[in-house]
Amino acid sequence: MGASAAALIIGGSLRTAMAAAARAAYPEECCGLLVGRYLPADGAGTGARWQVTRVVPAANRHPQPRRHFEVDPVTHIALLRQLREREAAEGEIEILLGHYHSHPEAAALPSASDLAQANDPTLIWVIIGPVQGGAPDVTAWRVIPRPAGPAGFEPLPFAAATEQGAVKNA
Ligand SMILES: [Zn+2]
Numbered sequence: 001m002g003a004s005a006a007a008l009i010i011g012g013s014l015r016t017a018m019a020a021a022a023r024a025a026y027p028e029e030c031c032g033l034l035v036g037r038y039l040p041a042d043g044a045g046t047g048a049r050w051q052v053t054r055v056v057p058a059a060n061r062h063p064q065p066r067r068h069f070e071v072d073p074v075t076h077i078a079l080l081r082q083l084r085e086r087e088a089a090e091g092e093i094e095i096l097l098g099h100y101h102s103h104p105e106a107a108a109l110p111s112a113s114d115l116a117q118a119n120d121p122t123l124i125w126v127i128i129g130p131v132q133g134g135a136p137d138v139t140a141w142r143v144i145p146r147p148a149g150p151a152g153f154e155p156l157p158f159a160a161a162t163e164q165g166a167v168k169n170a
Contacts, residue, residue, distance in 0.1 A: 006047040007159040008124065008140045010034075014055050015138045021057055022102035022128040022136055028065040031101040032057040033079055034124060035094050049159065050097050050124050060101075068113050069101040096123075103129030108139040110153040118143045118151040125153065 021030040033056040039049040058075035062068040083094055103111065108129040110118070118125070125141040140156040 004046050004160075006041070006049070006142070006156060007163070008050050008052065008126075008156050009036075009159045009163050010052040010126075010140075014052055018055060018100050018102075018126065018128050018138060019136055022104075022131045025060070025102060025104075026131045027104045029060055029062075029067070029069040029102050029104060030057070030128070031060050031069040031071050031099060033071060033076065033099050034097040034126060035079070035083070036097045037093075038095060038097065049163075050156070052097060053094060055100065066104060071099055098124030098126065100126035100128065102131050102136070103127060104131045106130055108137040110141055115150060115153070118153060121145045121151070124156060 018030075018032070021032065024030065034050075034052050035056060036053040037051045039051060041048045056075065056079055059072040060069045061072050062070040080096065083096060086093060103109075106129055108127040110125070110127065114125065114127070121143045123143060125143070127139050127141065128136045130136055140158065141153040142156045144152045144154050146152060
């Protein structure tokens, strides 16, 4: 069967960089933005792909950075401006795909705090954790809007190694 579900394409070096940022920020949460391309399902069995081409680290501006995160709005706005200017000059090459943050002490699963902030269904979430005690897991999530209640998260698997390799060599 050639069909494949929606997936995130992100090179190993980017995952390693996010894990390193999470360790550097410990005991606080690190955060940053994911930039890349969105490839819709191709109609021939391959699901949608979010292809991360780079990550943009940001300061965590939340007043309780050990338990929450807030991507520095200055970094966020500057990135959106840069993407807009580049699109105007060269056509759409990269878009803001989502963001990442770490869980210093907890597993890489969406927390109650994350659920409360999951209000934009177009953004992908990457979570790194637990940072304490070694090599953290890196997981990815889509926001699922629910008309009748609060939004939820659905796991977004990483694409197969062959696709990851294609990114690395791109
Ligand atoms: Zn979280």
